Amino acid sequence: MKNPDELRNLLSQRPGVRPRRQRRRRALRIPHLGPWTPKEEKLLGTAPDAEVARLLGRDRMAVCDRRHQLGIPHFLGTSREWTLTEMQLLGTAPDQQIAQKLGRTLSSVQNRRLKARIPIRNPAHRPWTKEEIELLGTMPDHDLARLLKRNPSSVVSKRLSLKTPYARPRYKWWPPGEVRLLGTKSDSEVADQTKRSIQAVVLKRRQLGITNRFPSPRYWTRREIKWLGRLSDREVARKVGRPVKSVEYKRRQLNIPNHFRRVRPWTKSELALLGKQPDSVVAKEVGRTRKAVAWKRGALNVVNRFVKHPVWNEKQVALLGKMSDELVALKTGRTRTAARAKRWRCRSAL
Helix, strand or coil: CCCHHHHHHHHHHCCCCCCHHHHHHHHHHCCCCCCCCHHHHHCCCCCCHHHHHHHHCCCHHHHHHHHHHHCCCCCCCCCCCCCHHHHHHCCCCCHHHHHHHHCCCHHHHHHHHHHCCCCCCCCCCCCCCHHHHHCCCCCCHHHHHHHHCCCHHHHHHHHHHCCCCCCCCCCCCCCHHHHHHECCECHHHHHHHHCCCHHHHHHHHHHCCCCCCCCCCCCCCHHHHHHECCECHHHHHHHHCCCHHHHHHHHHHCCCCCCCCCCCCCCHHHHHCECCECHHHHHHHHCCCHHHHHHHHHHCCCCCCCCCCCCCCHHHHHCECCECHHHHHHHHCCCHHHHHHHHHHHHHHC
16 A cells, blocks of 8 residues: 555646645635525626626636526627618618618628628729729829829829829929039029929928028018018918018017917916806806816816716616617717716616
8 A cells, every 4th residue: 555645646746636735725715605696696697797707706607607507598798680671771881881870880780791792882992984094193192082082092002003103293303403403502592493492492401411501691571571460470481481480580579469379378367267167158258168178177176066967867777788888878978988887887786
């Protein structure tokens, strides 16, 4: 007869058998929750086994075994059978529009249409006509895509596949002869000689690291000064051929107000209204948008005491669990997080 130590070593070497001490430790890790209560059994099948196990604090396999013992079917989610009216809509419009109309996901609509072998009728993927092919290269690809109501990438790929040259590109390439002129003359002279704008000449010269050996101080003319304040600083800089900072400096030097400024500073009287009235009322009094008022109030940590959460009625609560949280949020006019939180509260109350 073998010694107890030898038997213990032989049992430890076998993969399916554990020593008694290891089995005790393994059993202590899994707490014993006791028998199933009627409230816990009501939750079986109302959600996936993993969610029910997480809610009850039990093992997923224990939840699955108990559900099989009671003969409760598995949770099928929001999947439902396709009707004849829904099948007739497939292919009549893009899949995304049909998914929104039927309250289904995009993948389910695509899979059902492919299984039924129904061709897609999407105007974005239509065959090219002879008239459209003749227009390739006559104008920039983005302009042609806007004219033909197509994606710019599809226009570019079609033109490249037919090897159609770009007849009128927006960007004019710099030949070696024009590049040699940079720095030998002033930027205005190079622009007149190459028939380019002064900004394009300055940008190309700075990209190549060529210094400007002909800096000429430009004085503001009366015509240029008249544009200050009547147009935005960017438009004036584009017309005059100066940087935006120089235009802004000249406007401030002449005490000309900027009527095109998008950001308006907050005054003390406007800040005093935050939190005392609803954001919509403050926005009308101040002459700002509601989002701007809400952002400023949140930046100053001012509490919104006028927020009202709509109460859930019985019809809205009945939708929870029968469809996805996103659809419930769209139908009830709430956020997806609010619908999810309400669904979990209703489950925990059972």
